[in-house]
Amino acid sequence: MTFAGSLQEGGGPRVRLHRSYLRGTDHWSSPKLPQPQWQEDGVHRTCSISQESPPGLPLPSSPGQVAPEGGSFGPLSTSVPSGGSGIGRACCQVLAREGARLVVTDINLQAAKHTLTLLPGGQQHVAVAMDVKDRRSVEDAMKFAQDQCDAPPSLLVNCAGVATFALISEADDDLWQKIIDVNLKGIFLVTQAFATSLLDNGKDSKGAIVNIASILGKTGHTYLGGYSASKGGVISLTKTCAAELASKAIRVNCVLPGLIDTPMAAGASEEILENHKRLTPLGRLGHPEEVAEVVAFLLSERSSYMVGACVEVTGGYAM
Template sequence: MERGGVDGGGSGIGRACCEVLAREGARVVAADINLQSSQETLSLLPGSQQHMAVGVDVSDKGSVEAAFKSIQKHYGEPPSLLVNSAGILALAPHTDTSEEEWMKIIDVNLKGTYLITQSFTKMLLDGRGEVQGTMVNVASIAAKTGLPDFEPYAASKGGVVSLTKNCAAALIRKGIRVNCVLPGLITTPMIQLLKEDLQADIKKSTPLGRAGRPHEVAELIAFLLSDRSSYMVGSCVEVTGGYMM
């Protein structure tokens, strides 16, 4: 049975990924900076006793390494599937964004993806010859568009796209496939940070005329984690309802 780790698994797209992967038969590790949220996710999963909740600060290397050690201790082996979905958003005019605010977003969204990816890869490869692992990073359509007040977030997600492609090139010959998704406007807790008029404008620019649902992104991620996407490496797939196509 596959073992899937989902950081940011306490809510939104991460929680939806946990639900879809559990439905597909994987043993799921829901990891989140808010351990209670991870535990709440576990309560939603079928066969919850075979899953695991972990608290982790993805921007802290020690916290990340401790989380992976606890997973290996619990299951006796590292996860073979990974979803990097932890992320934060803060909006401010470019001239008003402080260095502290900028670095906080970069630390979670980009550095966090790097640290999780690094620990996952090291643990999966440690002492093994051939391995089979799959990773999906959650970026954002903001990485490819220009939106006022999104600069730190968009830059961090652009970094995730670049990180995905470079990791994909480095890891595929070691048996690990890496891809990413670029969601548009999705009905997660993060959407509450957007003013209603901005949400309305984005929906008007979306051919489907609505925001997406977390499970619509999670189903794509599950496909990218599965053997059904075996010829996809370094792909960054938009799931936006047609926004900015």
């Protein structure tokens, strides 16, 4: 972790202090710190104090550092449920650009295969059909990913989701259950299979998960009761998983998009779209790529101290 601050020495020049701290537990005793090193440029005095981390617990990459070589993710493999369209496809494109090897899953295999044609990296990426509502389908897809990559995926983006517009008074049991099964149960099943396969591997369990929730999980919305409730559940599930998995070196965070220009948004009426834009300070829908860039950040070592965070990508809606 890096602490940055500033001090004022009497009436003298402004002093900027940067200090690198250890990540660890309460069981550690603090070793003797090295002497500070001062540098002057005639205006500022800068003090740097750095310390090596104990064996087995490396400090995170410095802010802005790109690691490993070849992009933010190097050879790390990433599973992207519902990567066949919308935000999922945009995540695949951004992650492939950053060097990740993609396992694109979707209930529509042809859509997943089409995503592959849009990715840099050619044959290193694979597509597989997966129904996030079905445990056997999820486990089979995870095994396929592990076999193809010679190791379980270490990064996961949970972005499968459905929405149906209906008043609570008009929604039937089947409609409600489908939304919960895809949007909430699906994340539970995929996260469980992902974490189990990664931890069972034993070699290097370090990983990261990003769940796609929604700002409506915080605010609710008329005609979208089931969707809003399911996304509120995703927010809570994210924090629970984050608390349980952080000690196992798996970080879990989520993104809360506003209304994004995807096939899902096409189901909204013109009145809903215009009202949403009116309530959004930027005055427009978001682009899938704008969400995907945040997802890539949360998966990378640049966000190494973020756990259980819910990042809003809304254009200012409901802030």
